[in-house]
Amino acid sequence: MSGWRPMKMADIAAVSAISDAVHGAYTEGAVIYAERLRLYPAGCWLLEHDETALGYCISHPWLGDAPPTLDTRMQAIPTRPDRYYLHDLALLPQARGTGAAGDGVELVVAQARQAGFDRIALTAVNGADAFWRRQGFNAFPIQNAAYGAGSIMMERTTAEGRDRQRE
Numbered sequence: 001m002s003g004w005r006p007m008k009m010a011d012i013a014a015v016s017a018i019s020d021a022v023h024g025a026y027t028e029g030a031v032i033y034a035e036r037l038r039l040y041p042a043g044c045w046l047l048e049h050d051e052t053a054l055g056y057c058i059s060h061p062w063l064g065d066a067p068p069t070l071d072t073r074m075q076a077i078p079t080r081p082d083r084y085y086l087h088d089l090a091l092l093p094q095a096r097g098t099g100a101a102g103d104g105v106e107l108v109v110a111q112a113r114q115a116g117f118d119r120i121a122l123t124a125v126n127g128a129d130a131f132w133r134r135q136g137f138n139a140f141p142i143q144n145a146a147y148g149a150g151s152i153m154m155e156r157t158t159a160e161g162r163d164r165q166r167e
Contacts, residue, residue, distance in 0.1 A: 003100075004050075006059075007041070007056065008037075012034045014046070014056075015046070015056045015058075018056055021092060022090040023125075024126070028070060032072070033058065035073050036074070040077055043087075044059065047100050047104065048091075048099050054092050054094060055100060055104070057088065057104040057108060059108045060085055061078065061084055062083055065080055067122075067123045068085065081117075085120050085121050086108050086122040105135045113158045117158060119156065120137075120158060121153065121155045123154070126151065138154060140153050140154070
């Protein structure tokens with residue numbers, strides 16, 4: 001596995017194709033990924049091996065308990081964000097089981113810390129909450145039904161080895 005690198009605009013077609021392959025009903029249009037990259041490039045990475053895209057990770061500062069609306073442009077990063085949001089981590093099947101997902105989460109944690117955030121939120125879909133729990137995330141009630149009835153909002157701190165329940 002070659003590893004994670006900063007995402008570029010030239011990667012958006014590959015990101016969109018990976019999203020379509022991995023997320024099914026939860027995929028978003030390429031314009032959404034391009035906007036996230038434009039708004040917060042420090043939180044966007046591509047996983048590749050031998051110049052082949054195998055996954056991506058998109059994250060950014062956020063405000064409030066409700067996640068960004070699915071497949072909707074944000075227009076701007078909130079001016080007073082209170083948390084860091086892991087928007088999406090997607091891997092093609094050939095990248096799973098390689099440790100790449102955990103490495104991607106660590107990129108997000110490091111970026112959140114560097115940006116001054118002490119907590120990271122995400123929305124788990126399609127039964128992915130078990131994976132996220134292994135990464136130190138804990139569930140709290142979702143505030144946005146757009147992600148579907150089985151969706152779970154999750155959160156963790158950026159502190160090393162410290163997992164906590166939402167207070």
